[in-house]
Amino acid sequence: MFYINENFLNLQESYLFSTIAKKVSDYQEKNPNKKVIKLGIGDVTKPIVPAVLKAMHEAVDEIGTEKGFKGYGPEQGYDFLRKIIATNDYKDLNISEDEIFVSDGAKCDCGNIVDIFDTNSKIAITDPVYPVYLDTNVMAGRSGNFNEEKGIYENIVYLPVSSENNFVPELPKEKVDVIYLCFPNNPTGTVLKKEELKKFVDYAKENKAIILFDAAYEAFITEKDIPHSIYEIEGAKEVAIEFRSFSKTAGFTGVRCAFAVVPKTLFGYTKLGEKVSLNKLWNRRTTTKFNGVSYVVQRAAEATYSDEGKKQIKENIKYYLDNAKIIRDGLQSAGFTVYGGVNSPYIWLKVPDGMKSWEFFDKLLSKANVVGTPGSGFGPHGEGYFRLTAFGTKENSIEAIERIKGEMI
Numbered sequence: 001m002f003y004i005n006e007n008f009l010n011l012q013e014s015y016l017f018s019t020i021a022k023k024v025s026d027y028q029e030k031n032p033n034k035k036v037i038k039l040g041i042g043d044v045t046k047p048i049v050p051a052v053l054k055a056m057h058e059a060v061d062e063i064g065t066e067k068g069f070k071g072y073g074p075e076q077g078y079d080f081l082r083k084i085i086a087t088n089d090y091k092d093l094n095i096s097e098d099e100i101f102v103s104d105g106a107k108c109d110c111g112n113i114v115d116i117f118d119t120n121s122k123i124a125i126t127d128p129v130y131p132v133y134l135d136t137n138v139m140a141g142r143s144g145n146f147n148e149e150k151g152i153y154e155n156i157v158y159l160p161v162s163s164e165n166n167f168v169p170e171l172p173k174e175k176v177d178v179i180y181l182c183f184p185n186n187p188t189g190t191v192l193k194k195e196e197l198k199k200f201v202d203y204a205k206e207n208k209a210i211i212l213f214d215a216a217y218e219a220f221i222t223e224k225d226i227p228h229s230i231y232e233i234e235g236a237k238e239v240a241i242e243f244r245s246f247s248k249t250a251g252f253t254g255v256r257c258a259f260a261v262v263p264k265t266l267f268g269y270t271k272l273g274e275k276v277s278l279n280k281l282w283n284r285r286t287t288t289k290f291n292g293v294s295y296v297v298q299r300a301a302e303a304t305y306s307d308e309g310k311k312q313i314k315e316n317i318k319y320y321l322d323n324a325k326i327i328r329d330g331l332q333s334a335g336f337t338v339y340g341g342v343n344s345p346y347i348w349l350k351v352p353d354g355m356k357s358w359e360f361f362d363k364l365l366s367k368a369n370v371v372g373t374p375g376s377g378f379g380p381h382g383e384g385y386f387r388l389t390a391f392g393t394k395e396n397s398i399e400a401i402e403r404i405k406g407e408m409i
C-alpha cells in the first residue's frame with residue numbers, strides 16, 4: 001500500500017493566491033467585457049531594466065561558445081554573485097561570500113529551510129503572515145490540528161499584529177524554537193524599528209531559538225532608522241538566517257533569483273546538546289537537492305549591482321512607491337483607514353465596519369472590478385483588513401482608486 005504524507009490533508013484547501021486566481025478567472029469567464037485590475041498577488045509589472053537585460057544577452061551569447069559554455073554550476077551560486085552580494089548588501093556587516101546561498105526564490109528558501117529543523121520544533125509566526133511560513137510547517141507535521149473555530153493550528157504560536165499593537169508583534173509568551181519575521185512586512189506593509197527587532201534577537205539568544213528573517217522588501221524602505229538587514233542588530237549573526245530576493249527589487253518574479261544568508265556563527269543543537277553549524281547543514285541540503293540557478297540568471301542578478309543597474313532599479317522602486325502613495329492617499333481621502341505603503345509596496349486597509357475581508361473582496365471584484373487580497377487569508381488577525389499592492393501600473397493604480405471611490409463608498 002502506498003501511503004501519502006497525511007500532513008498535506010491538514011492544509012487549508014488551496015494556497016491563498018491560487019484561490020484568488022481561480023475566483024478571478026471564474027469572474028472573468030462570466031464577465032468577459034469587464035476590465036479587471038489586479039492588485040492582488042504582489043507581482044511586478046515593470047520590465048527588466050536595460051543594464052540587466054544587456055548582461056543577460058551577453059551571458060546567453062557566452063554559453064553559446066565553446067569557451068564560455070557552462071554546465072552545472074556551483075549549487076550555492078557562482079562566486080562572482082556571492083561576492084558582489086556580500087560587498088554590496090552586507091557592506092560593513094561582515095558577511096562573507098560563503099555565508100550566501102543563491103537560490104531560485106525566497107519563497108522556495110523559506111519553504112525549504114524547514115528541512116534542517118527538528119520535526120518537533122515549536123514554530124512562531126506573526127498573524128497575519130505570508131502563508132508559506134505556515135503551510136510549509138503544516139506539510140512537515142509541526143502544526144498540530146487545525147482548530148476550525150479559532151482558525152488556528154494548535155501547535156503553532158501566533159504573534160498577533162494589528163492596529164491595536166501598532167503592528168509590532170509581542171515576544172512569544174511561551175518558549176519557541178523558530179520565529180518567522182518579515183519586515184517590511186508582507187502583508188501589512190509595516191516595519192520594525194531597530195530597538196523592536198533587537199528584542200527578538202535578544203529573545204532568540206536567551207532561548208537558543210532561531211529567527212528566519214524575510215527581508216524580501218528591504219529595498220522599499222524609505223525612512224531612516226529602519227533596519228534593512230537583521231544583521232544590523234548586534235548578535236543577530238548568532239541567531240538569524242536572512243532571506244532576500246531579486247523578485248520585487250529587480251523585477252525577477254519570472255526570472256527567479258534570490259539568496260539566503262546563513263552565517264557561520266549560527267548553530268543548532270542535537271538532542272545530546274552538541275552544536276551543529278547551520279551553514280554546513282544548509283550547504284549539505286543545498287548540494288543534495290539543488291543544482292543551482294542558471295548562469296544567465298546569475299549574471300543578470302550580478303548586473304543589478306552595476307552603477308547603471310542600481311540607478312535603473314531605483315527608478316522602478318520609486319515608481320512602485322509612487323503607486324503606493326497614490327493608493328494610500330486615495331483610500332485615505334475616501335475615508336478608509338490605511339497602513340503600510342510608505343516603506344513597502346503593500347497597503348493594508350481596514351474594511352468598512354461589519355464587513356468580512358472576503359465579503360469586501362467579492363464586492364470589490366464585482367462592483368469595482370478590482371482584485372485585492374483578503375486579510376483573513378493571511379491569518380485570523382487579518383480579518384477585517386484587506387491588502388492592495390503597488391506593483392501594478394500607475395494608470396491602473398489611479399483607476400482602481402477612482403473605481404473604489406465610485407463604487408465602494
Ligand code: MLT
Nearest residue numbers: 040041042043107130186
Ligand atoms: C505576495 O503577493 O504575497 C507575494 O507576491 C507572494 C510571493 O512573493 O510569493
